[in-house]
Amino acid sequence: MRKTVFAAVMLVLFSGLAVAAGGLEGFLDNLNVEAGADMHGYSVKLSTQFGVPLPQVQAVIQKVSVPADAFMCFQLGYMSGKPYNTVVQTYQSHKGQGWGVIAKRLGIKPGSPEFHALKNGDLVFDGKPQEAPSQTKGKGQGKGKGPNK
Secondary structure, three states, X not given: OHHHHHHHHHHHHHHHXXXXXXXXXXXXXXXXXXXXXXXXHHHHHHHHHHOOOHHHHHHHXXXXXXXXXXXXXXXXXXXXXXXXXHHHHHHHHHHHHXXXXXXXXXXXXXXXXXXXXXXXXXXXXXXXXXXXXXXXXXXXXXXXXXXXX
């Protein structure tokens, strides 16, 4: 009981700090606090949100430095359309260089909506299944100017 109350207090405390810190770092700090309070629940939410079986989620969590990095591996896989195993390999090779570098190596272009969401921490971790990424997103839409483009 004491452990649960302590974890809840820490979650509230760190949530406030994460909001104050803002951006991607604040978002990731909050995820690490959530995982620290309930690792199984965190793993189940990852599994549900990204459609990856729980044992595979747990294997990824074991391969990364902190639980939030597992979220980022799945999120970047979703954003880039690459398998999460590819993202984990890229993470292991380039983790000291930051998520922006990893995103670029996975083909997420600087200036794209996905890259901006990443840099701003405009990501969602609610445990709800994500929709499949659009196959036509960003393929020539809005290029050029005027009616004759």
